[in-house]
Amino acid sequence: MTERSAPRSRWADVWQQFKRHRGAVFGGGFLVFITLFVVLGPYIWTVDPQKIDIRNRDMRPIWTALWDGSAKIGWHRPLGSDQLGRDALANLIEGGRASMAVGWAAMVLSLIIGTTIGVLAGFFKRLDFWLMRLTDLALSLPILPLLLVAVTLFRQPLRSGFGPEMGMFVLIVGVVAITSWMQTARIVRGDVLALKEREFILAARSIGTTDRQIITRHLLPNVMSPIMVSATLGLATAIITESALSFLGVGFPSDFPTWGKLLADGVLRMEDYPERVLLPGIAISLTVLSVNYLGDGLRDALDPRIRDR
Amino acid sequence: MLTFTIRRLILSVPTLLFISLVIFLLLHLAPGDPMAQVPLTVPPEVKEKMRVALGLGEPLHVQYWKWLVQFFWVEPKVLIDWLTRDSLVLGWLPDTALYQGELRNISWQTRGPVMDLVVQSLPQTMWVVGMAYVVGVLIALPIGIYSAYRQYSVFDQSGTFITMIGFSIPPFFTGPLVIVIFAVQLGWLPSTYDTMHAVVDWDSFTVQLRQMVLPVMVLAFQTTAQISRYMRSAMLDNLNQDYVRTARAKGLREFVVVMVHVLRNSMIPVITVIALGIPSIFGGAIITENVFGVNGLGYQLLIALFANDIPTVMTLTFIFAILIVAFNLIADVLYGVLDPRIRYD
Numbered sequence: 001m002t003e004r005s006a007p008r009s010r011w012a013d014v015w016q017q018f019k020r021h022r023g024a025v026f027g028g029g030f031l032v033f034i035t036l037f038v039v040l041g042p043y044i045w046t047v048d049p050q051k052i053d054i055r056n057r058d059m060r061p062i063w064t065a066l067w068d069g070s071a072k073i074g075w076h077r078p079l080g081s082d083q084l085g086r087d088a089l090a091n092l093i094e095g096g097r098a099s100m101a102v103g104w105a106a107m108v109l110s111l112i113i114g115t116t117i118g119v120l121a122g123f124f125k126r127l128d129f130w131l132m133r134l135t136d137l138a139l140s141l142p143i144l145p146l147l148l149v150a151v152t153l154f155r156q157p158l159r160s161g162f163g164p165e166m167g168m169f170v171l172i173v174g175v176v177a178i179t180s181w182m183q184t185a186r187i188v189r190g191d192v193l194a195l196k197e198r199e200f201i202l203a204a205r206s207i208g209t210t211d212r213q214i215i216t217r218h219l220l221p222n223v224m225s226p227i228m229v230s231a232t233l234g235l236a237t238a239i240i241t242e243s244a245l246s247f248l249g250v251g252f253p254s255d256f257p258t259w260g261k262l263l264a265d266g267v268l269r270m271e272d273y274p275e276r277v278l279l280p281g282i283a284i285s286l287t288v289l290s291v292n293y294l295g296d297g298l299r300d301a302l303d304p305r306i307r308d309r
Numbered sequence: 310m311l312t313f314t315i316r317r318l319i320l321s322v323p324t325l326l327f328i329s330l331v332i333f334l335l336l337h338l339a340p341g342d343p344m345a346q347v348p349l350t351v352p353p354e355v356k357e358k359m360r361v362a363l364g365l366g367e368p369l370h371v372q373y374w375k376w377l378v379q380f381f382w383v384e385p386k387v388l389i390d391w392l393t394r395d396s397l398v399l400g401w402l403p404d405t406a407l408y409q410g411e412l413r414n415i416s417w418q419t420r421g422p423v424m425d426l427v428v429q430s431l432p433q434t435m436w437v438v439g440m441a442y443v444v445g446v447l448i449a450l451p452i453g454i455y456s457a458y459r460q461y462s463v464f465d466q467s468g469t470f471i472t473m474i475g476f477s478i479p480p481f482f483t484g485p486l487v488i489v490i491f492a493v494q495l496g497w498l499p500s501t502y503d504t505m506h507a508v509v510d511w512d513s514f515t516v517q518l519r520q521m522v523l524p525v526m527v528l529a530f531q532t533t534a535q536i537s538r539y540m541r542s543a544m545l546d547n548l549n550q551d552y553v554r555t556a557r558a559k560g561l562r563e564f565v566v567v568m569v570h571v572l573r574n575s576m577i578p579v580i581t582v583i584a585l586g587i588p589s590i591f592g593g594a595i596i597t598e599n600v601f602g603v604n605g606l607g608y609q610l611l612i613a614l615f616a617n618d619i620p621t622v623m624t625l626t627f628i629f630a631i632l633i634v635a636f637n638l639i640a641d642v643l644y645g646v647l648d649p650r651i652r653y654d
Contacts, residue, residue, distance in 0.1 A: 023470075023473075136324075137324060137327050137328070140324055140328065140630065140633050140634050140637060141328055141331065141630065141633075142328075142588075142591075142592070142626055142629035142630045142632075142633055143592060144592040144595055145592075145595070145607075145610055145625070145626045145629050146331075146332070146335070146626065148595075148610070148611065148614055149332070149335060149336065149614065149622060149626060150335060152614050152615070153335070153336070236477070240479045243479060243481065244479060244481055244596055247481040247596065248481075248595075248596065248599060248611060250614075260481070263481065263482065263485070264481075266485075267485050267600075270485055270488075270489055270493075271489070271493045274489050277482075277485045277486070277489070278486075281478075281482035281485070281486065284479060284482060285474075285477050285478045285479070285482060288476075288477040288478075288479070289473060289474060289476075289477035289478075292473055292476055292477050293473060296473075
């Protein structure tokens with residue numbers, strides 16, 4: 001370490017290490033690409049995903065022409081259309097918007113809950129026992145059955161409160177976040193417990209810094225790296241959970257596409273139109289795969305023991 | 310160790326009580342009305358009587374207490390009666406006749422006890438899930454061992470990639486995918502699971518095997534991904550230890566060093582992970598059972614949920630909770646038993 005000439009910031013070191021993990025760079029790149037795809041997609045591909053067009057129904061993706069010359073294809077429906085003639089590409093973009101929005105919102109919410117509980121439990125000794133017992137209890141809840149129960153039972157009132165789409169969004173984000181904060185809380189608590197005994201916290205306390213400022217200025221910046229790693233895991237879990245709920249038929253209303261919903265709708269006729277299952281399935285899998293690789297790379301890059309090796 | 314096990318067992322009682330309370334409150338504070346399906350022509354006073362007959366007229370804590378009594382007192386009595394009367398193992402014991410016709414937990418769909426439903430569907434889940442887990446672990450262990458032994462080789466790199474895919478592809482995608490490939494395009498295997506199929510001879514046994522292949526494959530794929538990952542990192546932790554160098558220095562064959570010395574030490578955390586992973590695979594089984602039509606616990610749960618059958622949903626969810634708590638306990642105890650360095654007392 002001593003022969004290095006110019007001092008570098010910690011984040012430059014992290015970036016150096018991150019760049020070396022090829023899968024993580026690909027994963028990050030793909031995540032950016034898919035996010036841009038769903039955010040900017042509707043402005044580039046302006047077909048209305050809900051428009052019913054019976055004349056152009058049951059069209060195949062254009063690449064089907066490579067092996068089946070008689071297939072019903074057309075450049076105005078590049079990925080084909082469903083049994084009501086709704087454009088598959090527009091639906092894929094629209095479904096991606098919903099899935100990604102649910103994923104990001106649920107991930108942020110569960111991070112906020114997890115970090116709050118973790119910091120409180122690590123910092124205040126009085127709360128530690130009870131908060132950690134709560135975390136242990138929450139960890140032994142049967143998550144998927146409870147999610148199914150909660151979504152089915154609370155669907156009606158939230159729909160009437162926020163409207164069909166928004167109500168379902170609030171419900172799914174809420175239940176996914178409430179059932180996935182435990183790992184973050186445990187990791188953050190462990191780190192805060194260790195950090196709290198360090199000299200710089202003692203120094204801060206000795207010059208009269210309040211608890212609140214110690215937490216926001218000294219503790220939170222230092223637990224950022226485990227939080228970022230569990231953020232990637234949380235995003236992957238949230239996307240999969242939302243799709244699973246949609247797949248089991250308890251998710252968003254039927255005219256509101258998400259990737260899981262498109263996949264579930266496609267299963268009924270997948271012998272004739274396999275692309276209706278494959279396209280949303282591949283979209284979900286690739287997104288989750290890229291997020292997982294990103295998390296793997298971040299973990300390596302943020303761990304100072306692995307760095308510089 | 311025994312004290313630790315007993316302490317954990319006692320601690321799991323409040324945990325289970327808390328979980329049952331959470332499920333109960335979730336189900337009963339939810340704004341759905343179980344009488345919503347009753348036709349509007351039924352007069353309100355009759356509706357009120359039906360409500361009382363379903364036990365909905367009582368205050369919440371009375372309902373909860375009655376459910377607890379049914380689950381933890383009446384049902385075990387029925388079970389013990391059955392064990393001493395009809396079962397093969399304990400049938401020689403005198404018939405206990407503990408059950409005196411108390412009200413059991415009745416499903417609103419079948420009008421029969423929920424536990425009968427559980428007894429019918431639990432073996433289906435156990436067969437498919439258990440088989441998938443065994444297959445997954447058996448594939449995962451050699452992969453993990455070999456990729457650790459040849460770290461950063463082509464095998465290791467591709468193994469890591471396939472594991473990542475296994476982590477990322479959800480079962481509700483792999484399920485339809487393998488159906489399209491193996492059942493529709495190739496026509497090798499049946500796409501749905503016939504629950505009523507009875508194994509009587511060799512032919513029906515092969516039919517049973519064939520219909521189990523696809524669901525087991527989907528579930529085992531996820532297991533393999535997770536377990537082989539843990540196996541690899543546990544092996545890597547141990548391969549650089551001093552005792553390995555000692556074993557090599559005293560002239561042991563490489564096979565003995567890896568498969569006896571390193572493997573036995575690496576198995577300690579992996580066995581815990583295997584036990585801890587069992588509950589999560591029951592969650593995955595809910596989806597797989599619905600894809601393949603396996604008449605297991607998860608399938609029953611979904612049907613009961615859509616039919617607004619609150620007693621069944623309550624009991625099935627709680628059985629999932631029991632499975633989770635039980636396997637967590639087993640994992641903790643196993644860890645202490647296997648690793649002499651760990652002392653809980």
